[in-house]
Ligand SMILES: C[C@@](CO)(OP(=O)(O)O)[C@H](O)COP(=O)(O)OP(=O)(O)OC[C@H]1O[C@@H](n2ccc(N)nc2=O)[C@H](O)[C@@H]1O
């Protein structure tokens with residue numbers, strides 16, 4: 001039997017998120033900037049020759065058959081006819097359903113790593129297209145660079161971002177992405193914006209108002225961070241963040257985070273913005 005190989009699955013934040021329309025199938029059109037972070041889950045993978053896809057670790061609340069890691073491996077088998085399998089150990093750090101893309105990033109890491117371990121030789125664009133079948137957030141992690149995104153998050157262009165440190169708060173509430181997008185109160189007609197407007201800070205997160213109405217602790221977390229710097233929600237929440245210039249400043253703020261906000265426990269961490277996904281070079285571009 002071969003050994004386990006270790007692969008990171010980094011989190012992302014949405015530096016802004018505008019909802020600009022809706023497709024006939026109900027999915028929303030958006031504009032966003034994805035920033036990759038040095039805060040990650042870790043996957044350990046061991047190739048099997050019998051074709052079985054086996055998740056060894058228990059992930060509370062996520063049965064193996066629904067796990068995006070398992071689904072990514074099966075999708076690759078179906079697409080390529082590959083007869084190999086894999087044992088999967090997952091070390092979750094990224095809070096689930098927190099708007100930090102943890103499940104999507106795990107799936108993308110599976111696609112990148114198994115393409116390599118199973119010697120499938122698929123190119124990046126093929127893996128991006130497969131990733132989109134698993135979720136709207138999967139493509140950017142396969143793309144592997146900070147990105148300006150349109151469509152439902154699959155039209156990606158690389159964007160150069162300044163070095164930054166972030167303080168992240170994730171209040172422990174369950175925010176359903178599907179419910180937030182389905183809300184009657186959600187505005188879906190934000191005018192198309194430009195990179196120039198983004199650089200001037202003239203952007204926002206359209207999902208923030210809806211999530212704060214449904215979950216006051218998210219609004220309270222934004223207010224708490226706002227005393228240091230303008231805070232924003234990532235994706236469909238519940239995570240909120242601020243950007244600061246140094247690790248020392250970020251750590252000093254982190255040390256002051258209360259254990260509860262609006263009566264609910266809050267997870268907090270500091271993360272550095274990445275320039276590229278750590279597995280960027282694992283796959284060919286064409
Ligand atoms: C909002 C964003 C921003 O990055 O991130 P998260 O907060 O989830 O991290 C993404 O667009 C989320 O992507 P992801 O979490 O992969 O969503 P999916 O599983 O594809 O979709 C969950 C549900 O949300 C709705 N949905 C999702 C994306 C989209 N552009 N329009 C939608 O209407 C659909 O009802 C869908 O069934």
Ligand SMILES: Nc1ncnc2c1ncn2[C@@H]1O[C@H](COP(=O)(O)OP(=O)(O)O)[C@@H](O)[C@H]1O
Pocket residue numbers: 061062066067068069094095096097098099100101102103104105106137177235236237
């Ligand atoms: N490996 C996984 N890690 C986390 N969540 C997963 C995983 N597989 C499936 N899921 C499901 O996907 C949902 C969204 O997860 P995640 O990507 O972490 O959050 P978000 O979409 O808010 O950024 C979870 O609530 C969970 O039910």
